[in-house]
Amino acid sequence: MIKYFVDELKFYGYGQKIMAFKLPQEKINFYDLTFVFSGELTYTADNQTIVLKKNDAMLLPPGTLRTRNASDEPVTFVSFNFTLLPDVDLPLDKYMPNSISADIKKLFTIFTQKYLTTYYHSKAKFINILNYLLLELLDVTTLKSSNEH
Numbered sequence: 001m002i003k004y005f006v007d008e009l010k011f012y013g014y015g016q017k018i019m020a021f022k023l024p025q026e027k028i029n030f031y032d033l034t035f036v037f038s039g040e041l042t043y044t045a046d047n048q049t050i051v052l053k054k055n056d057a058m059l060l061p062p063g064t065l066r067t068r069n070a071s072d073e074p075v076t077f078v079s080f081n082f083t084l085l086p087d088v089d090l091p092l093d094k095y096m097p098n099s100i101s102a103d104i105k106k107l108f109t110i111f112t113q114k115y116l117t118t119y120y121h122s123k124a125k126f127i128n129i130l131n132y133l134l135l136e137l138l139d140v141t142t143l144k145s146s147n148e149h
Contacts, residue, residue, distance in 0.1 A: 005088050005134050006127050011081035014108070020075050023068035030081045031090075032060040033133070035100055037108070039075030043068045050095050052077070057096040057137060078108055080130055092137055099140050104133060 010030050020041055034041065036052040043050045044067045045060050052058055060066055062083075084090070107129060 004131055005084050005090065006130050007083045007085045009080065009082050009123060009127050009130060011079070012126055013079045015078075016076045017074040018076075019073075020068065020071040020077070022070040023066065025065060025067040027063065027065050028060065028081075029062050030083055031062060032058070032064070032066060033080045033082070033130075034058045035078045035104065035108075037076040037078075037100070037105070039071065039073055039077070041068060041071060041075055041077060045094060048094075052095075053097075055098045055100040057099045058094060059090070059092050059096070059137075060094060061090075080133075082127075082130060090134065090138075092134075092141060096137065096141055099137060101136055101140050104136055107133070 017038070025044075034043075034052060035057045036054060038054055040054075041052045043052070043058065043060075045058075045064050047065070050058055
């Protein structure tokens with residue numbers, strides 16, 4: 001049975017070797033999923049500092065008071081802001097160190113921000129990719145927690 005999580009994609013951003021700008025403090029009304037492929041990003045989520053380094057991911061739920069520091073060094077990262085379907089539970093931690101699998105890396109070599117257009121069902125494709133990414137994170141974090149190898 002296929003499990004779908006995502007209701008609406010509100011934002012997709014792909015920054016490749018850029019200086020990340022500061023996000024002002026805001027109580028978000030969406031999920032914020034961020035992957036870092038190189039460099040470092042520093043967030044504050046509900047007064048907790050989260051430093052994302054290479055191969056780390058973060059998932060902030062709605063209602064989180066969030067800010068991001070500007071970066072001093074180039075960083076490559078991908079961010080999704082989205083809402084979930086009703087009655088969906090995502091048992092993922094806010095901070096997921098070293099959780100970017102080879103499959104996740106491959107997806108982002110194919111789907112960059114230039115593919116998000118109003119044509120060819122691209123938003124629906126991105127929602128399906130996002131569903132896959134969430135399932136992959138569930139697998140990766142479950143395998144890490146139950147198997148040391």
